[in-house]
Amino acid sequence: MQIRHEDLNLLNRDLNNEITSPEDEHEVLWVDTSDKNASFAFVRLTDAHVRKIRSTRWFEGSSVVTHNLQSWLDSSELQSDASTIRGVRSRQSVVVPSFALDRYHPLSQVNRYLTSISSLSSVSVFDIGISHEGRGIKAVQIRNNPTSSDYIWIDGCTHAREWITVATALFIIDTIISENVKQNFLIVPIINVDGYEYTWNTDRLWRKNRRPYTASTFAVSEMPDRCNGVDLNRNYDVNFGGEGGSANPCSFLYEGPTPFSEPEVKAVSELLWKFKNRIKLSISLHSFNQLWACPYAYTKSSSIHYSHHMDVLRDIQNAVYKTNGVKYQIGPLGQSLYVGSGFMMDWIYTKLGVTNSYLCELRDKGVYGFLLPADQIMPTALETWNGISAAIRKLF
Secondary structure (H helix, E strand, O other): OEEEHHHHHHHHEOOOOOEOOOHHHEEEEEEEOOOOOOOEEEEEEOHHHHHHHHOOOOOOOOEOOOOOHHHHHHHOOOOOOHHHOOOOOOOEOOOOOOOEOOOOOOHHHHHHHHHHHOOOOOEEEEEEEEOOOOOEEEEEEEEOOOOOOOEEEEEOOOOOOOHHHHHHHHHHHHHHHHOOOOOEEEEEOOOOHHHHHHHHHOOOOOOOOOOEOOOOHHHHHHOHHHHEOOOHHHOOOOOOOOOOOEOOOOOOOEOOOOOOOOHHHHHHHHHHHHOOOOEEEEEEEEEOOOEEEEOOOOOOOOOOOHHHHHHHHHHHHHHHHHHHOOOOEEEEHHHHOOOOOOOHHHHHHHOOOOOOEEEEEEOOOOOOHHHOOHHHHHHHHHHHHHHHHHHHHHHO
């Protein structure tokens, strides 16, 4: 359902303005902020909640987009690859010519690409852990500067539905190898492997991992699948359980029972800890909002490195803008977007002591949201890489 952004707080209230509805009755899928005059939220609701909305006069301008979200997504053309668009040439990998970089790929195809590049002398591909459903979580180590012990960390797909982060990470890997970028990299293109697979087979807009937890009676009867999974970017040991997370297993922001409870987060954190004194730049790829952010996420307060962070982010912002003329906002995440606890970026900054820890929210501003068409993969990936390159020039 499409609802005016300013009306979202009414979803949990009754006609007497009392909070009556649990947060597991609805899920905000995304907010379209592309229009400066009005913004709308796209919300997944139970049938009972839809009836409630229709029975009140609060939600003027709201509309039901579809009664069957997955069927609507399956019938849409939003996932068309660029090669199907007249006048647009397909962009193939330089390293693995049979692999198209301008398409979204399921997990099996991504893994085949990673297997292909693992034969290169400067590249090592290895499993850092096993997901809840038994899938390997793969990391790519690229040593193009063997005389240095320093590394740049990049990760994608913490949230399953953010397909553009996977495509961008693969483009970055391909570029680093083909252009022999003289730095060392550790890249995990898909952290949430179970969730990513689930978005291809069952629910395109799934966010969390796939580990089940005990749920409320309401959610079990109304939206049972909502109560599986943990938001992996709320599961790190930095202000865990604080603002911007949820202790409700049916919430799309469920933080998990304890820090590092999820095998995906445990695997990533152990690898990061192993390299903690060698990582000089960390970038977590997310979507969407067109934002380059620095710590903190868990508070609106600025960090002691605020001036330095903003200096680096301004260079990134300029490089991104010069690529395609697309403006990304910059600033501390908690001040620029929302407050969220248990974030990887904050954990890397506060616990590992990596000063240059950043998070990038890729395209767009909400017109397509998580369903960014494939013809935007290459522009997004290129501007992101140019931004990262600007940070490398600044810091190395």
